[in-house]
Amino acid sequence: GAVVSQHPSWVICKSGTSVKIECRSLDFQATTMFWYRQFPKQSLMLMATSNEGSKATYEQGVEKDKFLINHASLTLSTLTVTSAHPEDSSFYICSASAGEFYEQYFGPGTRLTVT
Amino acid sequence: GQNIDQPTEMTATEGAIVQINCTYQTSGFNGLFWYQQHAGEAPTFLSYNVLDGLEEKGRFSSFLSRSKGYSYLLLKELQMKDSASYLCAVIDSNYQLIWGAGTKLIIKP
Numbered sequence: 001g002a003v004v005s006q007h008p009s010w011v012i013c014k015s016g017t018s019v020k021i022e023c024r025s026l027d028f029q030a031t032t033m034f035w036y037r038q039f040p041k042q043s044l045m046l047m048a049t050s051n052e053g054s055k056a057t058y059e060q061g062v063e064k065d066k067f068l069i070n071h072a073s074l075t076l077s078t079l080t081v082t083s084a085h086p087e088d089s090s091f092y093i094c095s096a097s098a099g100e101f102y103e104q105y106f107g108p109g110t111r112l113t114v115t
Numbered sequence: 116g117q118n119i120d121q122p123t124e125m126t127a128t129e130g131a132i133v134q135i136n137c138t139y140q141t142s143g144f145n146g147l148f149w150y151q152q153h154a155g156e157a158p159t160f161l162s163y164n165v166l167d168g169l170e171e172k173g174r175f176s177s178f179l180s181r182s183k184g185y186s187y188l189l190l191k192e193l194q195m196k197d198s199a200s201y202l203c204a205v206i207d208s209n210y211q212l213i214w215g216a217g218t219k220l221i222i223k224p
Binding site: 042043044045046091093104105106107108109111 | 214
């Protein structure tokens with residue numbers, strides 16, 4: 001149980017375009033979803049926390065207009081990287097929680113490369 | 116500020132035991148996690164400690180001392196597949212998850 005999927009697993013896009021990443025909880029209802037970014041050889045950096053049906057809470061320094069998060073249902077959250085630039089190239093990971101904050105289940109991650 | 120310290124890298128031999136330490140200074144404490152992350156993959160949950168003491172789960176054990184702001188992850192009977200990064204993370208009083216930079220564990224035959 002507690003499986004989280006992400007799609008796509010990797011994507012290459014041109015600078016200036018937008019990319020949407022989907023995060024789904026496959027066998028449970030995720031009241032809260034988290035989006036992380038991880039640069040090579042660095043730890044996870046929380047970007048935002050989203051609760052179903054409400055606006056996401058962004059961490060300090062994360063541009064909400066650039067990283068659009070939608071948590072439309074209890075099983076789906078999306079992250080859209082708008083007007084992507086090469087410095088946005090990173091490993092994006094989502095996690096989902098069914099209730100208790102500490103029970104986070106991670107998706108497999110999406111590797112974004114912006115050329 | 117909030118800080119979590121872990122060794123950057125450790126090396127151990129297949130079949131041996133290794134202990135990965137984590138010390139933390141956070142505004143409050145509501146639990147500590149250990150995650151395993153293989154290169155290019157997302158983290159996978161290993162353990163959660165909120166009370167002092169040792170939690171054993173198969174070959175992996177995790178220990179917590181809240182008074183010392185200290186935890187360790189103990190891996191026994193090391194296997195080559197245990198080569199990975201091990202991340203320590205703490206939930207602070209605001210229920211924010213603070214991540215350590217991770218310890219890269221290299222297992223040699």
